[in-house]
Amino acid sequence: MMRVLPPMDIGQAQLVSTSVAAEDATPVWAAATAWAKDALCHRVETHMVYRRITAGTSPTPPEGDAALWQALRPTNRRAMFNLLHDTRTRVEGGPLTVTLAPGQRVDSLALVGLTGASATVRVAIGADVLERSFPLLTRRVRSWYQYFTAPFVQQGALTLWDLPPYRGATITVTITPNAAGPAGVAECGRLILGMGARIGELQWDYENDALNFSRIERNFDGSLAAIEQRRSVPTNALPVRVDAADVDAVLALRARLNAVPALWSGWTRYPDSPYASSALLFGIYRRFAVRPANKRYAQATLEIEEM
Known part of the structure; x- marks a missing residue:
């Protein structure tokens, strides 16, 4: 299922506490x-x-x-809440912990640009507490040789679409550093919080690409003259089937997210799929076309560009 998470503003009023000292x-x-x-x-x-x-x-x-x-x-303290800059909140020698009081209903949370061994999300509503922990160092192996030799890979993002939507809840996020990592660093690039919205069903044959801003120059004979590595910006081209009953809501969502960064995820139904990360981007849409295909559903084409 294709979902999008439009972010709520997280200001000083919503930030209850943080482990970032300065x-x-x-x-x-x-x-x-x-x-x-x-x-x-x-x-x-x-x-x-x-x-x-x-x-x-x-x-x-x-x-x-x-x-x-x-x-x-x-x-540094506010980097993870600033959605327009590609920066990270960083803590060395201890966990990165933030406690938030959204003051409104939220049912989805995303963490992007992660560095650490594990992440814990704790939602408290009065005396009731929901706590879930997730490993951030993973590996996929397909042979015994890989089992013994393949390194663990840092998981860069974590998404939750099923938080209890209580207005008075407080949410605590803790990112535990990897003891074997550099100086016990815990980092988070962006924390996105809000009410997730359904778009439709992601179809096969979508495209994950990147805009390469590196400078590559060649001489008249094709030999390399200069190369300067610059940022490569991930993009997605996503065909999505939208139920006819949802078209009006999707069009309203398109208008709401005009030039607004949001988290777009195509594999929310199967988050453990090996394809899940290839259809997950925090960015803006460049194209959002909706074409009625028949009386039952419409075909949407989304082109997303990472921030």
Whole structure:
């Protein structure tokens, strides 16, 4: 089943607690400080890190002084809640734990850009507690040789579509670092929370591709002149069968998600399928066409581009 998770805003009011001790490793902005060119600072009020464009001081906070400061990235504490930047919240030497009070009904949760050995999700409604744990180091083996020699692979994402949708619930997410990993690091790129929406049934022969922004130049004879590795942005082209009764809801969803990042998942019915990760992206749709095929269903074509 193809589902999408439109994200709710997670601000300071929803963040009950976090194990990230400091807002960021960079210094806090101060008007009296003489900042060097390219110096970094952060503002707790905006949860953003800024880079100084020219050396000097200024009484205006960075968010109001674009001539002297460049907004660079979210702070470490808030990176996992900022959906527009490709950054991660990072904790070394201990688990990454956040407790949230959404203040509204939510039934789905996604964690993207994970580093760690396991993840635990705890939902508390008064005295009732639902707790589930998931390993994040996995491997698929097809022979005894692979069983003894194949390394464990970091699972980069975790999705839950069946949280109890109680308005007064608190949700605690804990990512435990891998003891054998680098410096016991736990990371999360994005935490997405909200009410999941059904689109339809993903059809076979969908396409997982990538936009390659690397620079590759060749000489007149075809020999390699220069190569510079840059980011490759994953994309999906997904054919989906939509029940006729759901078409109006899907069209409303398309309008709602115009230029809005969301989590798109094509294998929610079979999350353990070897194909599941190939149809899971956090991004925006570039194309969302709906074509009525007959009186029973319509055919939708989605083209998703990762953030």
